[in-house]
Amino acid sequence: MAAHRARRWTLGGLVSLVAAALVTAVLITTTGSGANRASAAPTAVTWSDDFDGSAGSAPDPAKWTIETGGSGNGNHELQYYTPGNRNAALDGEGHLVITARKNTDSALQCWNGTCQYSSARLNTARTFSQAYGHFESRIKIPRGRGVWPAFWMLGNDLGSAGWPNSGEIDIMENVGHEPGVVHGTIHGPGYSGSGGLGAAYTLPDGKAFADDFHVFAVDWSPTAITWSVDGHVYETRTPADLGGKKWVYDHPFFLILNLAVGGDWPGSPDSATSFPQTMTIDYVRVSTSDTGGSTGSTGKSGAMKGIGGMCVDVAGASTTDGTPIQLHDCTGADAQKWTLGSDGTVRALGKCLDVRGGSTGDGTPVQLYTCNGSKAQQWTYTAAHDLTNVGADKCLDATGGSAADGTRLQIWTCGGTANQKWIVG
Structure with a gap:
């Protein structure tokens, strides 16, 4: 053996x-x-x-x-x-x-x-x-x-x-x-x-x-x-x-x-x-x-991992509205702990994952923002591990397909690629 x-x-x-x-x-x-x-x-x-x-x-x-x-x-x-x-x-x-x-x-x-x-x-x-x-x-x-x-x-x-x-x-x-x-x-x-x-x-x-x-x-x-x-x-x-x-x-x-x-x-x-x-x-x-470790159900909480096993992270662990969301080495910090809410929100540090300006355009960055109930903060997590913004009908995406530390996250037309796949919990 x-x-x-x-x-x-x-x-x-x-x-x-x-x-x-x-x-x-x-x-x-x-x-x-x-x-x-x-x-x-x-x-x-x-x-x-x-x-x-x-x-x-x-x-x-x-x-x-x-x-x-x-x-x-x-x-x-x-x-x-x-x-x-x-x-x-x-x-x-x-x-x-x-x-x-x-x-x-x-x-x-x-x-x-x-x-x-x-x-x-x-x-x-x-x-x-x-x-x-x-x-x-x-x-x-x-x-x-x-x-x-x-x-x-x-x-x-x-x-x-x-x-x-x-x-x-x-x-x-x-x-x-x-x-x-x-x-x-x-x-x-x-x-x-x-x-x-x-x-x-x-x-x-x-x-x-x-x-x-x-x-x-x-x-x-x-x-x-x-x-x-x-x-x-x-x-x-x-x-x-x-x-x-x-x-x-x-x-x-x-x-x-x-x-x-x-x-x-x-x-x-x-x-x-x-x-x-x-x-x-x-x-x-x-x-x-x-x-x-993931399904389409709400209530899941924990690290959200994407391409290369990197974690979705609130830059600098800041709670200021407009703080960028990025990939980062997984540390277990609160800035990397996300909850899929029953209201469609994705939350960390008491605030929501938000599409900047409510835009629907490819390449629009996502950010941390005070929860306000807008479609820019409504997300659907699918069985295929896509995280899709309801307002834009586009997927959370790691820019350029990169897994590098500090890679900014954005929305992009869903393509089923590795940089659009996420595991929660």
Whole structure:
């Protein structure tokens, strides 16, 4: 089980990457082929990668960072993670293929000498992170003793909090000598490594995961994380499972895909393990599903999070009429605590979220203002996580699609984009 490994992050590699988190996202579970994905008609998908591109091209650098090195990642792994498209490339048919092969390059040095294998590991630490929602990938994994494919997440505060305090959610891990079994696990302070909390899912009828694509997913809310394979739920974890230890799944996490070789948990490949081995990813999608902590109902209160997991904030915590509303790192301050009122208002610091001048034009800034019952202060919060101003029939929007600290909020024609999606509570 995943509980047998100590950690899987690279201190020198990942900590330097966790500087910026960008978007929130959505998806619908489907077990069809890439050609059938469109028929699923996912709503409000705000981050995804379908790996469309020419054969041999590297993964999109606007979405993925490719890690490099042969440190063993704290698990005595035997591979060197290479840059570019050497071991991670599109196949031209809508897939990303991560290939583990025997190494013939003497220049690749690992913790134990010249590396025996090469492979790839990708993350979204610089480009995307999200708190809560539905996280899903459709993957065909490799087979054979000593291979270790994974789809997982780490907290975006890894650089400051360190592991395991930042948290880890393993959506799918497989060790090659268990061809029909995958594992889902959480790691946090006091329950990491061998103490990680997880469960296994076994395919029926003796089938192997390497024989076909399967959909691996988690649904994550403020109070629970639930794992599924092909839509079959097999595990749920809540704070009650921790025996008083800290639940650290309350902030954005970023995504990781990798194919390791060897290590303390899977052991080394043996004479029956053939190379190259491939991990083929059809897509990755993320959603701000209703399990992420919001519905269209009134009475919700708490932080209002948008693109990049950033909080809606009253600038300077001022209560002066006309104070700008912005995105800001979440601090838990009163200036970031909002209530969806039964009267249609959205309130903080005793005043209302207001469209300046009652304007209906795209780009009109929103502000804090004394509540007056006008349509400029009437909002509808939808099941799709739009916050729509009644007077303008337009959506609350982060200017320019930015997730930067201090980004001003405005109204804009509703487009279903990431910078118009909000989670309350």
